Amino acid sequence: MPTAGAQGMTKRRMEAFSDGVIAVIITILVLELKVPHGESVEALAPVLPVFLCYVLSFIYVGIYWNNHHHMLHAMRRVTGPVLWANLHLLFWLSLVPFTTAWMGENHFAAAPSALYGAVLLLAAIAYWILQQLIIASEGPDSLLGKAIGRRDWKGKLSPVLYAIAIPLAFWSPLLAQSIYVLVALTWLVPDRRIEKAVETGNA
Amino acid sequence: MPTAGAQGMTKRRMEAFSDGVIAVIITILVLELKVPHGESVEALAPVLPVFLCYVLSFIYVGIYWNNHHHMLHAMRRVTGPVLWANLHLLFWLSLVPFTTAWMGENHFAAAPSALYGAVLLLAAIAYWILQQLIIASEGPDSLLGKAIGRRDWKGKLSPVLYAIAIPLAFWSPLLAQSIYVLVALTWLVPDRRIEKAVETGNA
Amino acid sequence: MPTAGAQGMTKRRMEAFSDGVIAVIITILVLELKVPHGESVEALAPVLPVFLCYVLSFIYVGIYWNNHHHMLHAMRRVTGPVLWANLHLLFWLSLVPFTTAWMGENHFAAAPSALYGAVLLLAAIAYWILQQLIIASEGPDSLLGKAIGRRDWKGKLSPVLYAIAIPLAFWSPLLAQSIYVLVALTWLVPDRRIEKAVETGNA
Amino acid sequence: MPTAGAQGMTKRRMEAFSDGVIAVIITILVLELKVPHGESVEALAPVLPVFLCYVLSFIYVGIYWNNHHHMLHAMRRVTGPVLWANLHLLFWLSLVPFTTAWMGENHFAAAPSALYGAVLLLAAIAYWILQQLIIASEGPDSLLGKAIGRRDWKGKLSPVLYAIAIPLAFWSPLLAQSIYVLVALTWLVPDRRIEKAVETGNA
Numbered sequence: 001m002p003t004a005g006a007q008g009m010t011k012r013r014m015e016a017f018s019d020g021v022i023a024v025i026i027t028i029l030v031l032e033l034k035v036p037h038g039e040s041v042e043a044l045a046p047v048l049p050v051f052l053c054y055v056l057s058f059i060y061v062g063i064y065w066n067n068h069h070h071m072l073h074a075m076r077r078v079t080g081p082v083l084w085a086n087l088h089l090l091f092w093l094s095l096v097p098f099t100t101a102w103m104g105e106n107h108f109a110a111a112p113s114a115l116y117g118a119v120l121l122l123a124a125i126a127y128w129i130l131q132q133l134i135i136a137s138e139g140p141d142s143l144l145g146k147a148i149g150r151r152d153w154k155g156k157l158s159p160v161l162y163a164i165a166i167p168l169a170f171w172s173p174l175l176a177q178s179i180y181v182l183v184a185l186t187w188l189v190p191d192r193r194i195e196k197a198v199e200t201g202n203a
Numbered sequence: 204m205p206t207a208g209a210q211g212m213t214k215r216r217m218e219a220f221s222d223g224v225i226a227v228i229i230t231i232l233v234l235e236l237k238v239p240h241g242e243s244v245e246a247l248a249p250v251l252p253v254f255l256c257y258v259l260s261f262i263y264v265g266i267y268w269n270n271h272h273h274m275l276h277a278m279r280r281v282t283g284p285v286l287w288a289n290l291h292l293l294f295w296l297s298l299v300p301f302t303t304a305w306m307g308e309n310h311f312a313a314a315p316s317a318l319y320g321a322v323l324l325l326a327a328i329a330y331w332i333l334q335q336l337i338i339a340s341e342g343p344d345s346l347l348g349k350a351i352g353r354r355d356w357k358g359k360l361s362p363v364l365y366a367i368a369i370p371l372a373f374w375s376p377l378l379a380q381s382i383y384v385l386v387a388l389t390w391l392v393p394d395r396r397i398e399k400a401v402e403t404g405n406a
Numbered sequence: 407m408p409t410a411g412a413q414g415m416t417k418r419r420m421e422a423f424s425d426g427v428i429a430v431i432i433t434i435l436v437l438e439l440k441v442p443h444g445e446s447v448e449a450l451a452p453v454l455p456v457f458l459c460y461v462l463s464f465i466y467v468g469i470y471w472n473n474h475h476h477m478l479h480a481m482r483r484v485t486g487p488v489l490w491a492n493l494h495l496l497f498w499l500s501l502v503p504f505t506t507a508w509m510g511e512n513h514f515a516a517a518p519s520a521l522y523g524a525v526l527l528l529a530a531i532a533y534w535i536l537q538q539l540i541i542a543s544e545g546p547d548s549l550l551g552k553a554i555g556r557r558d559w560k561g562k563l564s565p566v567l568y569a570i571a572i573p574l575a576f577w578s579p580l581l582a583q584s585i586y587v588l589v590a591l592t593w594l595v596p597d598r599r600i601e602k603a604v605e606t607g608n609a
Numbered sequence: 610m611p612t613a614g615a616q617g618m619t620k621r622r623m624e625a626f627s628d629g630v631i632a633v634i635i636t637i638l639v640l641e642l643k644v645p646h647g648e649s650v651e652a653l654a655p656v657l658p659v660f661l662c663y664v665l666s667f668i669y670v671g672i673y674w675n676n677h678h679h680m681l682h683a684m685r686r687v688t689g690p691v692l693w694a695n696l697h698l699l700f701w702l703s704l705v706p707f708t709t710a711w712m713g714e715n716h717f718a719a720a721p722s723a724l725y726g727a728v729l730l731l732a733a734i735a736y737w738i739l740q741q742l743i744i745a746s747e748g749p750d751s752l753l754g755k756a757i758g759r760r761d762w763k764g765k766l767s768p769v770l771y772a773i774a775i776p777l778a779f780w781s782p783l784l785a786q787s788i789y790v791l792v793a794l795t796w797l798v799p800d801r802r803i804e805k806a807v808e809t810g811n812a
Contacts, residue, residue, distance in 0.1 A: 010272070010276060013218055013222060013272055013276075014272075015419055015422075016218075016219060016222050016422060017222045017225070017226055017268060017272075019419060019422050019423045019426055020222055020223050020225075020226030020227070020426050020629075021226045021229060021230055022423070022426075023226075023423055023426030023427045023429075023430055024226055024227055024230035024231075024426070024430055024633075025230055026427060026496070026500070027427055027430035027431055027434060027500055028230060028231075028233075028234065028430075028434075029500075030434075030500045030501060030503060030504060031234070031434065031437070031503075032238070033501075033504045035438070035504065035507040035508050035511060036508065039512035039515035039516070039517060039518060040517055041517045043517070044517075044521070055497075058493075058497055058500070062490075062493040065423060065493075066489055066490075066493075069416070069419055069420075069423075069489075073416060073419075083269055083272075084265075084269075084391070087261075087265045087268075087269075090229070091258075091261055094229070094230055094232075094233045094261070095233060095236075097233060097234075098233060098236045098238065101238040102238050102239065105238060106242035109242035110242070111242060111243055111244045111246070111247075112242060115247070188490070213678070213682060216624055216628060216678055216682075217678075219624075219625060219628050220628045220631070220632055220674060220678075223426075223429075223628055223629050223631075223632030223633070224632045224635060224636055226632075227430075227632055227633055227636035227637075228636055231636060231637075231639075231640065234640070235644070286675055286678075287671075287675075287797070290667075290671040290674075290675075293635070294664075294667055297635070297636055297638075297639045297667070298639060298642075300639060300640075301639060301642045301644065304644040305644050305645065308644060309648035312648035313648070314648060314649055314650045314652070314653075315648060318653070421622055421625075422625060425622060425625050425626045425629055426629050428626070428629075429626055429629030429630045429632075429633055430629070430633055432630060432699070432703070433630055433633035433634055433637060433703055434633075434637075435703075436637075436703045436704060436706060436707060437637065437640070437706075439704075439707045441641070441707065441710040441711050441714060442711065445715035445718035445719070445720060445721055446720055447720045449720070450720075450724070461700075464696075464700055464703070468693075468696040471626060471696075472692055472693075472696075475619070475622055475623075475626075475692075479619060479622075594693070
């Protein structure tokens with residue numbers, strides 16, 4: 001079917017572009033690790049908080065790439081709104097290097113910790129919008145619609161937790177950061193639902 | 204047909220290279236958001252104008268990727284001039300991070316606002332040249348030729364508006380910026396013409 | 407077989423993402439070569455040690471890309487753990503520009519030379535984990551399992567040599583660096599085992 | 610034939626990696642255009658020489674991408690030495706942003722102009738090595754062997770001209786730069802030989 005080929009090409013380029021942007025984001029993160037001026041082991045000390053933030057953000061961007069990869073894998077059709085919802089997600093992800101550096105350089109202060117969560121919240125919302133648009137385009141009875149539809153507890157819980165963490169950061173930054181780490185851990189478990197549906201459903 | 208395969212490969216690599224360059228441009232944009240020195244919410248204030256410019260430029264680069272994607276989708280043949288016209292377009296797009304930073308850091312002053320428009324104008328002209336070369340190579344009766352040929356009002360209006368905004372920036376930068384925002388909004392609507400032609404025409 | 411197509415797509419995107427990240431890492435390395443302030447040939451002198459580090463790191467990242475490329479070429483199935491082990495490898499590789507710059511700017515001092523080795527060691531371990539997970543998923547009788555299984559002396563020797571070089575760096579940085587150069591040289595010889603197995607085995 | 614598939618995949622990944630690296634190089638070039646501090650048109654004056662160097666280097670990297678693209682298009686087999694010769698070429702190209710910035714920031718002084726040419730010379734030699742290895746692997750009677758073999762005057766003349774320009778830069782930088790511009794112009798004409806051979810020969 002010719003249309004399938006055309007859609008395949010469109011999907012391939014949307015994947016390639018997303019891969020490119022996410023690959024650059026994940027690598028640009030490390031540019032915020034400024035080379036220390038001294039040559040002793042102690043000179044590394046001020047880099048440590050930035051490094052810890054780097055690890056967390058690397059994991060977050062990795063989670064997004066992983067989930068994005070699985071979701072697009074199950075997608076059949078690319079529409080105009082899907083392309084823009086995808087760019088919208090990439091926009092918020094592209095701000096992660098900025099919030100990571102601000103939080104790291106200020107030793108996990110209140111405002112930077114809140115902003116870090118705000119960008120995570122906005123990225124989560126953007127991901128949710130993208131997911132809804134894809135489900136709407138594929139239909140609720142589609143492979144993806146069924147896989148996601150039942151219980152998307154992680155996708156629903158994460159934004160709630162970020163929304164709690166943001167005001168909390170002004171009271172206890174450490175508590176907010178603990179929430180960010182916790183949410184990352186729940187996502188590190190791969191999304192078996194889609195994976196399974198794709199494997200059994202078809203390809 | 205063997206030639207089709209060869210052209211397919213050439214087109215794929217031209218797409219991949221363009222995707223790579225545009226993905227790096229859109230992500231490098233964010234490097235201009237310098238991490239503020241303070242740790243308070245107020246420390247973010249000087250970043251705000253740069254951020255607003257970042258949003259506008261992200262949308263513009265996104266629009267170019269989107270339109271580029273649709274135009275190449277409908278393209279059948281890659282010629283030498285098309286490859287160079289594509290590099291020419293990427294050249295002007297690659298200057299967007301520079302003009303974005305200059306405009307943002309100078310709080311939308313006159314000269315930076317004019318230069319921002321000048322690069323947009325040159326990118327629009329480069330896109331138009333690329334489009335004409337593709338139509339010339341595909342033929343006016345081709346899928347793309349028919350889709351574009353009828354009424355390309357957005358493609359013709361945008362450079363005119365940029366050309367008006369550039370001198371206007373020296374009189375009222377705000378007016379020039381309003382024009383840039385307005386043009387972006389008209390382009391955010393996806394190019395139904397090509398999309399429809401591809402869907403109905405063939406693939 | 408539909409699953410083969412699905413797996414092929416997943417593998418393609420994992421390759422594309424890895425290529426993107428490694429391409430950005432290898433190019434970001436050069437950003438650490440700060441442009442000298444003077445315009446004389448002598449002004450280049452302080453850049454020289456950074457340049458030498460750059461050459462070594464470029465070769466190391468090139469070796470990883472080459473081996474990664476060969477290993478994934480022989481891989482048939484992509485699993486969740488493999489995706490994460492791959493991201494884990496990319497994480498350590500992404501730190502190479504940082505350790506390269508620190509070692510180069512401090513003229514090969516003790517601590518930077520040790521850290522350079524530590525990141526190489528962690529990348530080597532990450533590569534080994536990825537390899538083991540792929541073999542576990544493909545089966546010991548698979549193409550890759552057989553090719554690697556017999557004698558992986560380079561993969562086993564390299565981390566041992568890095569582990570020796572790290573403490574050694576505090577005694578004689580030059581000795582540690584010589585080990586890094588030596589290990590790179592052993593890897594520059596392409597991995598004939600996999601290459602041969604793929605060529606004869608099948609494709 | 611299974612081997613063809615395997616080689617196709619290897620070639621695709623080599624192309625994708627090269628595209629990624631060249632896309633990052635061409636975009637990183639623009640990072641050397643430092644945002645001017647003033648907001649007047651005059652503030653752009655010191656950026657102008659860097660901008661001119663940027664244009665020249667963008668064209669050079671574009672030429673390399675274009676020729677690389679055509680050469681790999683005609684290539685059938687990927688060997689280990691070819692992969693490393695390709696990385697060797699990418700290494701010298703990755704230094705172009707550095708030499709561009711040094712030449713631009715010192716207003717085309719002698720030593721920077723000579724170094725700019727030296728990197729161009731080394732990249733040209735690396736390209737020639739890659740070409741010879743591909744011809745050796747494909748055979749002199751292959752599509753590529755025949756296309757290149759006859760008269761590769763541009764490939765032979767360019768390194769000679771760079772080699773003349775390098776010492777000349779210390780006597781008259783302007784003369785050296787004129788040679789760089791001249792060589793770029795000869796290459797802007799697309800390589801009809803390979804293009805034609807591919808089109809008529811096969812695909």
